[in-house]
Amino acid sequence: MSGPLDRRAFLARLGRSGGVAAVLAAIGYSRRDLLGPELLSDHEPEFAFPDYRVQEAGARLSIVTGDDRAACARTALAQLGGLGAFVKPGDQVLLKVNAAFALPPLLCATTHPELLTEVIRLCRDAGAKRVVVTDNSINDPASCFRLTGIERAAVEGGAEVVLPAGQLFRPVTVPGGALIRRWPVLARPFDGITKVIGLSPVKSHHRSGASLSLKNWYGLLGGRRNVFHQDIHSVIVELGRMIRPTLVLLDGVQAMISNGPTGGSLSDLRATRTMIASTDLVAADACAAGLLGLSPAHLPHLARASAAGLGTVDFESLAPVRGEASS
């Protein structure tokens, strides 16, 4: 059995263990990654969406009932002051459609081509220099844009269809966000864009309760975005903070009241005969929830979006303009 350590032996032992610790610390320091794994190159500069809102327009909401989508859209926008109050001559407008699935338009799982045709026409009439139509489809993009009728409606209307491709994505971080951090977003189609309009169908959603105007921006996310389903309400709020569009149109002429977001049967639809246009996405969604037999309380992301300053759940407080679609 050894005797007590003398000073020399103690210092030697201390030196050896200290050396080992220093080597391990150096290895750990060289491997440090304070940001965590990222999907994009460290060298890709981040992108931040400009604020596309027309500040002088304020918060407005328009509700129109009718069966004809074009007439409903026309009337809904007229009740907001006309699209000319938002789109000025020379503007470059991006229409963010829902082309998520390769499904026919009659199933109302995607933006209806009749609505798109009318909005493109109204943009042209307002003097838009360029109209871009885009979405990062869930299924194969070419099939989605073709089978939904969106591509044809866009091309015939003189708009430019931008299908998602790798080089069109840029990293975006939502300030204060926990989920959208240096996440690839379909941002390059927004180059030169001065106004953004969201065109969404009104649908139930198995995960989030409903797919409305706020959730429409999910279609800008790239990568394995389905991971966000684990925290769907949080990511919807972050989407609302990520991009502030000029206005949105919610197509509830036929609403998918069950088996959303894909549906599949015409029996999943109900003729709710309503089109909503608004500069306040939270208010628009709170209003549209009723078409699905839901209240805003069923959609937790609405209250959270409202608390984040993205709009108001109390859509009636905006004194919505109501009317019937006129030809």
Place this chain on the structure above:
Amino acid sequence: MNATSPAERRTGYVILLLLAIILAGVLHVQRLFNPAVTAAAHAGLAAAQRPDVPFPELPGAQPAGAAESFDADTLADKIDGRAELYLEAGFEELRCRRFQADAGNGPWFEVYLYAMKQTDAAYAVFTGQRREGAEPLDLGEESYITENALFLVQGAMYVELVGSAAGQRDELIAAARALVGAAPAGAAGVRKERDLLPAESQVPGTLELLPQDAFGFDQLEQVYAARYRTPEGEGVLFVAARASAGAAQELARAYESFLESNGALVRGEPLEGARVFELFGRFEVIWAEGPVAAGVHDATSEAWAREMTGQLRRHLRAAGGAP
């Protein structure tokens, strides 16, 4: 051995404390959800779609695109948020393909073949998405058709045929017949459990298999339930087979405790030991009939709950109890 001095002992405790703090910090950071971690792990999956996906031939219909295959990791790439419905039930693979009667720009339909892990899983997703008021068909083990789509279940396969337009009834039925012919049937007796529910007064098209969390209770899984309606009221009857009579009794007691913890109150006399609860104006009953936990849920009146309890009990005894 040298005795450790108090100073050495204190030093040791400090080092252990520092290690514990480091460990706590690591565990905390690991808890923070970083989607990029999951995404990075799946970075190569989009490129891993199988080529030459085998797909049944459909007489009279021409393929209008390549067949696709999706597994549990990629199912959301096809059906987005609906994927969880299948994953929770027990999903293996989705194969899908579009077909047309004639090549060209005419109507087409897409066939979705969901291979589930077992027949109960297929039945659960079939019943969980059943469209009310649809026309039942005599195809597969169960099926129905709507204006533009046909849905069926056969063994562990759940099938959807979704038409791009209404008016493709004949094409959808012909395709479904071909698919049923090619799909293996479920094992005999595997779905006898649903026969434990009486047919009398059952609202058509409401029978469903709830794979988990039935009526908000996490222990109620694999529950067959259907809505019933009589002139005196309506509600849901349900059965859940368990491994033994003891397990069924335990489940019944657990559900009763769940009801009481949510404010349910006992009403009237028990029915052969089964207590009748009232919860927010609706009535609940559960009991064990051999290895089967059976009950009434969401009944509109106490009298109706008692009447249907008797009816279900008689039916179960006549059926011999266990499936």
